[in-house]
Amino acid sequence: PNALPEEQRTPAWHRFLAQYRSYMQIVLVAAAIVSLVIQEWTTAILLIVLTLLNAVVGLRQEGKAESAMNALKSMMKATARVRRDGREAEIPAEQLVDGDVVLISAGDQVPADGRLIEASALQIDESALTGESVPAAKETGPLQGTGLSPGDQTNTAFMNTPVTHGSGLMIVTATGADTELGKISGMLSATEKEVPPLTKELDRLTLWITGAAGLTMIVMFALGRQRDQAWDVLFVSAVSLAIAAIPEALPTVTQAILSVGSLNLAKRSAIVKELPSVETLAFTSAINSDKTGTLTMNQMTAVEVLSPTDRYTVSGTGYGLEGKVHHAAGSAAGIEDAILPYVVASDAKLVGGAVVGDPTEGALLVLAHKAGLDTDA
Template identity: 40%
Template sequence: MREIKTKRTQPAWHNICIDSVLEKLDTTSAGLTWHEAEALLNSHGPNRLLDPPKRSDIMRFLLQFHNILIYVLLGSAVITAVLDHWIDTFVILAVVLANAIIGFIQEGKAEKAMDAIRQMLAPHASVLRSGERHSIEGEKLVPGDIVLLEAGDKVPADLRLLKTHGLQIQEAILTGESVPVEKHTEPVPFDAPLGDRSCIAFSGTLITSGQGKGVVVATGTSTEIGRISGLLSEVETLTTPLVKQMGAFAQWLTIFILLIATFLLGYGYFVGHHEFTEMFMAVVGLSVAAIPEGLPAVLTITLAVGVQSMARRNAIVRRLPAIETIGSVSVICTDKTGTLTRNEMMVSSVLTHQHLFTLQGIGYEPQGTLLLENTEISPAEYTVLEELARAATLCNDAALHDHEGVWTVEGDPVEGALLAFASKIGIEIRKEQAAWTRTDAIPFDAKHRFMATLNHDHEHRAFVSIKGAPEQILAMCETQSVADGNVEPLNKAYWQERQRSCQGSSRARAGG
């Protein structure tokens, strides 16, 4: 039995060859034994993100009262109770309690949303243990385990890839790029940025196509997603402008009320010669009346309404006062495509042999308008659009889902965008796929740069669809469709020129 090394350094796994990786992890392509895996699990701990230190619910509720204006209101409640003004006491306490409950409930919702990042690791993983394939819980993965990857799987830990076959992984959660990354096994430079480490599969990312095998090099908090989770737990809590202004207002208001109260008490006792007890009760009553006990409740309710409005747009606001800061933002910096937050793609234009159509819509939502020269048109007027939409539907492995009004894609984002395009043209995706049964397919591969499908309808008619890189498709074509189902010789110069102009336009937008 091999000696189990419990203390390992963390080299740049993307920069070393496969044999060196296996040697440093003291494992083989057949995987660890069950005994070795158990010992390493005791050493490294489970493959999950640690829960950050949390305040108890009681402490979180009590902190809702940590505001100088609330302190003044509580003091006012005590004084009114001493003066037997019970109605005023109950009103003030009700306002303070409502303020605390609203803030407590809203922050509790935000905390649950923030906890979602710790659920991003895969619940199960297919591994090789002693040369045999087994399915184990993702938490029990250890460095040195050999993991088998297939399309649709979520990567359970950071892996150094050992074998790949058409493997593509969606890494938008780390890099913000919506296009899946093609993976291989060759080492990359030491200083390669995260998005260029093509021999590494990162924990929490999704495999969109292909197969692969990799060795676990990092688990739990040692992974890239774990590092991000750790950075989130170290975020410094800053005071928002609204909280600062309210604190300053409460301080000056309290000082002003105390000064006026002292002046009135002294004037009435020494100059007006009123009884001290009578003057004191009058001054206390005036002081309590001067305190805006409704201000904290109004402020909290207003912020809560803003938070709920943001939540309907899938924005998480952890602290109520932060909503005011968001409202003060005038510039938001993001990456050039906006995929950092949305990770959505959409077909924006369709080029035919005669026309350039533009489409409008939102993300993967299968609704939108079709424009030709800025004029809305009906897709039924152009049969070539229906042919393109049918090919986009049949030569496709993705699926669109509607979850509470939000459309998401399962599979490749490009294929999801093509399905949304087909729906906008008027194609009923499920009906079309049921009418044309797929009988054969050539999966997309970087070597040939295209995907093709063969479909038959119930009358035994065949329909071949193909999509891929423009230069590859042009090389396979001899004719092009024209009106009324006729064809003419392919005008390759036209398509190549339009391809170059589209690429130039894309680079100009990226540079802008």
């Protein structure tokens, strides 16, 4: 299928055991085993139940995040307009193969990598691949040289890049993992995962607590032997003291707090796959961006209109339709004559508060709405 390779699903038992990788879980299991050895049955059962609770909470949260991700994927089924047997048809993008002839126009997502054979004022937003915030103009002529970067391949359209202007015809040359996006996806999956800051801090704290408990046990044992106390009584007392020094509820409390954080993020349309990521996001104080400022909202706003005889100021920000046109100078009856050509020549559309098409044309459509024009008509 023409789809990016999905991460192989980890078996449930493997994910359950992975919950026992943290130092605190390991210490709690060790403490439970020692409690069984010294026949502290109640303590042993309590510790085992706590470790199981910690594991189940973590596993359940990961499962909820995975279900949400799968639901999002199922909602985002892409389609492609193809020309097969001399007729146009719309098919699921997953069914594209090399050699398919695909039609693309403003508002479409390019469904695969392909060589352009027709391009009419075609512009494609390739910021995800190149970092350039300005849409790339496309043409059909041959290129000079080999091994060119995606930004220099002006006669090629790349998978999952949005068409902002014009239309074109392309022949599919790569699908799925063989596309430029697929190569990036492969590199990301090969990247070694880092341990989240919170996990590092909890592991460090666990080591300090374990070390302090162990030192206390040794000191207590030595002082007891100086007073000629029995070996077995000393051992049980020292181990009990060490177990008492371990904050058994710490993982459970941490999981509960992170779960609340993940719910708050979900309310703001952000899904975290692993619970410690909640703290990692909260720990972020700055995001560094390159000179192109790709991490902007990518929204433009018309704030002033000048004609040979009149001047208008416009309120509002972004693509929101809230705002008014104020006639600051001149004697014209209205702004319609000044902005009508921009609306007639626009390929963009306003859909649910978002612009489909060129950002500049989208800003001019919003301006027309504020001026009271029926843009569809």
